[in-house]
Amino acid sequence: MSKRIQDFKIVNKASAGGNCLLTLLPLGTPDLHDITPGQFVQVQALAPEVLLRRPISVCDVTPDGHLILMVKPIGNATRHIDSLAVGDTLNLVLPLGNGFDTSDMQGRRALLVGGGVGVAPLVFLARALTAAGASVDICIGGRSAADIAGIDSLFVPDAHLHFATDDGSAGHHGLVTSLNAFSADYHRIYCCGPTPMMKAVAASARNRGTDCFVSLENMMACGLGACLCCIEKTVRGNICVCTEGPVFNINQLLWN
Amino acid sequence: MELNLSVDLGNGLRLKNPVLTASGTFGYGIEYADFIDLSRLGGFIVKGTTLNPREGNDAPRMVETPSGMINAVGLQNKGVDHFVKHIYPLIADCGSEVIVNVSGASIADYQAVAERLADLPAIHAIEVNISCPNVKAGGMAFGTSCQGAAEVTAAVRRSWARHLMVKLSPNVTDIAGIAAAVEDAGADSVSLINTLLAMHIDVERQRPSISTITGGLSGPAVRPIAVRMVWQVARRVKIPVVGLGGIVNADDALQFIMAGATAIQVGTANFINPAASVQIVDGISDYLRRHNISDINQLRSIIP
Known part of the structure; x- marks a missing residue:
């Protein structure tokens, strides 16, 4: 439609x-x-x-x-x-926007990493991936317990949730990238959260040679590809996050 | 009552209604085809086209301000050849006038773009942008002096026989003087206003909100200034005036027409309401019926 x-x-x-x-x-x-x-x-x-x-x-x-x-x-x-x-x-x-690539994930493991309001799109993604027969681990980070309160109930019950907080008031004490589940083997990693988190996850995915997608939230006006305000520098030049994203394969981004 | 909404901008540019969409706010029209029937517009002005591809400015390019926004896109586009080969075939038969906004860093650039567009039979008009505040060379540098504005206009006039609209900058002391200069240099119409040079500071980060420090302000915040400038220009020149600046509904559009505009452009409103342009066409018709006026041209310049 x-x-x-x-x-x-x-x-x-x-x-x-x-x-x-x-x-x-x-x-x-x-x-x-x-x-x-x-x-x-x-x-x-x-x-x-x-x-x-x-x-x-x-x-x-x-x-x-x-x-x-x-x-x-x-x-x-x-x-x-x-x-x-x-x-x-x-x-x-x-x-x-384009959405996450959920193709050929049946019988495979996916890692979803989120922080702050960036966990939002992972809820629907987890639903779609589990429906497609993927095994889903979700690592969620926050500053403290308040940032992750009530988040677990949003996700489909089949997803495996892992929490980390900066102050240790809930879940693991530390960054999401220090969770044990974060370092397991996955077919694909998806991430949405603060830019430092996404860059750390992207760096880890590159080291592991794992396919990785991140969702960007550059400042937007139209959302339709008309105003060219939300551009991201990519290997294909400046492109609109609103139409060619918000989800990008990290290989497209100039994050190194 | 039979209504006439059509307006004549001269030199072969006749619009079925006075509503155009402004350059840089409507992509190539295709981006809006899910929301509106493009053939219902008087026409649309495709985004600023330059001789060579341009990557535009760095991010961030935009910040919202009270009832407005500041942008500094910097004429990102794939160049005139890309337009001719890949975009024109998609929109030539859209049933509405397609006007190409032309920009350049030198007078020769403007001429070269106009000459390539002259091969396209469905392009009946170009809008020459001498008012972009977001590029270092060309753009507004031409549009802020009578001599610069006249030179670009006269040069493009030699390369382009069809309708020539010149888009004016509001960042001048006397916009009517600039309008008169481009009229003398051979323009068929003038459009105004382009964005107002503006600035916003992110006080938490203690730095400018956009990468170029200054940018162009658009949206309802600029509308009263735009109406005033259209009124001043319309009193000064004989060629048709196309008004724009913060138009979001039919009442806004009618202010410009009453101030002297023959046609109007809908800009920033396209970002907020993708159907705004066609709703303004309908709103103008409703107004005419309510006021028992059969022809939109009767409202033009009713503010003397």
């Missing part, structure tokens, strides 16, 4: 890892089957002085047809979205 502008109704609000978790019911055309893990939506925030939509990763598309978004309230727009109530409407442009 094609990209579209669509209204959604907020049917539930929760929180996870200090972020706002919205459950949205599509109005109009209810079909969300065309959304793939790693894609994002552009959310309109009708807040004073806010002009642009905010790109938000698809956290999950549930089997009963709801769209889950995880929003970190940090600025005027995201705080406004956080202030909305059950029953309110959100206008989205979707589905945008």
Whole structure:
């Protein structure tokens, strides 16, 4: 299906890892089957002085047809979205971006690494990978217990979760890259989180010779490949994160 | 009531309605084909095209500001040959006027691009960009003096016989004087305003928010300035004026038309609402019906 502008109704609000978790019911055309893990939506925030939509990763598309978004309230727009109530409407442009490559993962092991609001797209990815017959390990990092509170319940039960915190208040004391599960053998590694985390994971994947994909969140305006604001320098020159990403094979990036 | 929305910009450029989309905000049109029927637009202006491919500026290129945004893309594009070979065939038959925005670092560059585009029969107009604030050479350097603006216009005029629109910079003392200079040099129309030179500082990081330090401000924040400049220019020149700057709905578009614009361009609004341009066409029709006006041209310059 094609990209579209669509209204959604907020049917539930929760929180996870200090972020706002919205459950949205599509109005109009209810079909969300065309959304793939790693894609994002552009959310309109009708807040004073806010002009642009905010790109938000698809956290999950549930089997009963709801769209889950995880929003970190940090600025005027995201705080406004956080202030909305059950029953309110959100206008989205979707589905945008390329999504994660989940091909030929049947019977293979995948490692998903996330931090902060970057865990959001891993939820839907874990659902898709386990449905495709992959074995999924997920390493999640945070500064402290509050950053990972409630995160485990978002994931499909088949996924194996491993937590690490900087202060040791929950899970392993240290970085995600120091978790035992992080160093096991995997067919493919997927990562979304703060840039230093993604760069560390990419470096480790390169050393191991493991296929690795990261999801970037450069500053965006349109989300449609028109404004050329969100470019990333790659082996193919400056390309738009919104249309040719947000997911990139690390071999495409100039991160060395 | 039968409505006439069509407008004539002169020298063969007649639009079915006054709504264009602004260069750099609409890609090559294809990016918006999922959201709107491109043939419903008066036309669209494809992004700034240069003789040679350009990688543009480093990231970050954009920062949001109150009711606006500052960008410093720096004319990233794959060059005119790429446009001719790979883009033109996709959009030549879209049912709407395709106008190419032309930029260059030298007068010879502008001419060379115009000459290549002259081979394309569906391109009835070019918009010459002498107002880009985000490139070191050319761009706004030409557009901030009457002499520079006139030189580029006269040179491109010799290389391009079809409609020649010149896009003006607001970063000048007297925009009407620049408009008069490009009119004398042979322009068929002027479009205004390009972005306003602006700056934003990230105080936590204690550094500029975009890589080039300064960039171009667009969006509703600039609209009142743009309306004022369109009004000033329309009083000064005889050629048609195309107005742009922060237009997000039909009322905004009508302000520009009442101030003297023959057509308008929708820019930053395309980023927020991908269907904005066509909704503005519909909104203008609704306005005309509500006010019992049969022809959009009756509203032009009603503010004397």
